[in-house]
Amino acid sequence: MxxxxxxxxxxxxxxxxxxxxxxxxxxxxxxxxxxxxxxxxxxxxxRKGDLIQAVILRELKRFLKAFEQALAPLPTPADQVTEGFAITLRLVRGHPLLSGLLANEPETILPQLTLEAGPYLAVAREQLAEHLDTPDAEAVAEMFIRIALSFVLIPDSAIPLGNDDDARSYARRHLVPLLPSEGIN
Amino acid sequence: MxxxxxxxxxxxxxxxxxxxxxxxxxxxxxxxxxxxxxxxxxxxxxRKGDLIQAVILRELKRFLKAFEQALAPLPTPADQVTEGFAITLRLVRGHPLLSGLLANEPETILPQLTLEAGPYLAVAREQLAEHLDTPDAEAVAEMFIRIALSFVLIPDSAIPLGNDDDARSYARRHLVPLLPSEGIN
The missing domain is CATH 1.10.10.60 (Homeodomain-like)
Structure with missing residues (x-):
């Protein structure tokens, strides 16, 4: 083809x-x-399911590309994690397909984002892990992805995350400590 | 009544x-x-929805009670986080209703555990935060809950978490650093 x-x-x-x-x-x-x-x-x-998965994977790869391009110029691993969290929330919330499906058809999109999310998680983990200079890069990458995805899946929170500055200060306090001391290269 | x-x-x-x-x-x-x-x-x-929520809340409170009883004798905050993660995965995986619904009727239980999880998250957060001696106890508690729930919702992982020892070593490496230095009291 x-x-x-x-x-x-x-x-x-x-x-x-x-x-x-x-x-x-x-x-x-x-x-x-x-x-x-x-x-x-x-x-x-x-099957329709294969096609839907391919569409979601393409959106994920587009997101990962935008994410990497935004983070590349940042000087420190801590800056990258901080900005990476803010960008993730912003892009995900502004994504027409994802936000539309979560609002209108949660029962069909939620399984894709949870029980069946393995393939998407693997793609994101692999790409993020390449930037982490630590022996357990995959585990650290997966942790960041799981936390970010959690805020997509469970929007209710005691933590104010309504805008980029909120997201940045949350990330500095709660996500940067997850970074291995060797840092992101 | x-x-x-x-x-x-x-x-x-x-x-x-x-x-x-x-x-x-x-x-x-x-x-x-x-x-x-x-x-x-x-x-x-x-409404049936209110009844279902009440059943889930009762199960959550039972879980939180078992969780607190298991952690109370442990000497350090790091031990409590480590054992708490292992206990959470074990109890959640062994919960007949939760595991049954996730296997057989994911489209109806997943919204409860994600988009509509606010009330459950609030109950768990409030109880866990009481044990955290830090100004942002609620945010730290919520982070722990989100990570544990993520492994329930998204079972596929690059991280081996098949048994208690796996869960403990993951928690020591990746969750204990989230603890505020003041610790759990």
Whole structure:
């Protein structure tokens, strides 16, 4: 399959997920939105679940790219953790598909973000761990991801995190101490 | 309402949630299981959602009591955090209702444990914070709860946490550093 067909399918699925939600979206809808034959869609994604996972993975990779680009210029590991937490909350809250599904169809998106989140967690962990200079980089990376995801899944909190400054001061106090002393390289 | 009627309702609802799941359970089922008139159940819980929340809160309070009793004899804050994490994973994984619902009806229990978890988080946070001798005890307590809950919600992990010893060594390395230097009293 040419890459532009794959992109068209993922774009169409994204638009469908946004407008119709996960439950109502069909593979036919995706084919129609993409202007492709059904068989073309099915050749690439045998099941709707695979297609949804591919859309979520693409969004995750886009997020991770924006995250890395924002953190690269920052001088210290502590700065990166602090800003990284603020950026994560901001990007996640402003993500139209994620916030829309959490508001309108929580029962179908929550399993993806919890019990079935293994593949997404693995991608994020691997990428974040590359920047951590410690023997247990994967465990430290996973901890940061779990904490950030927790604030997405459980918005109620005793901790004020309504804006970037709140998020930064929370991260300085509670997340920077998780950093191995060797730091992020 | 006499307390024994309340207990009977909650016991009946617990048994119904365990056997029928959240979705299929009706208030009539609960009344029948409790051997009480429907009106008696409705007088106490106007909606099924209120009853389910009351059952979950009772389980949470039972868990918190077992947790406190297990930690009280431990000498240092670090020991309490280490053992507390191991106990939490063990009790949660062995909880028949929680593990049953996560396995069989994730779409109905997950919202309770995430988007609607505010009331449960508040109860746990308040109790745990009482033992933390730091000005931001609530925030520290909430962090511990969020991390433990994350391993319930997202079981896939790069971190081996299959038994108590795994959980303890993870907690010593990654959770004890979250403790304010003043410690748990």
């Amino acid at each position: 040419r890459d532009d067909s794959l992109d068209r399918i993922l774009d169409a699925a994204y638009a469908g997920m946004l407008e119709q939600g996960l439950r109502r979206l069909t593979m036919d809808d995706v084919a129609r939105r993409a202007g492709l034959a059904r068989v073309t869609v099915y050749r690439r994604f045998a | 006499r307390d024994d009627s309340l207990d009977r309702i909650l016991d009946a609802a617990y048994a119904g949630m365990l056997e029928q799941g959240l979705r299929r359970l009706t208030m009539d089922d609960v009344a029948r299981r409790a051997g009480l008139a429907r009106v008696t159940v409705y007088r106490r819980f106007a």
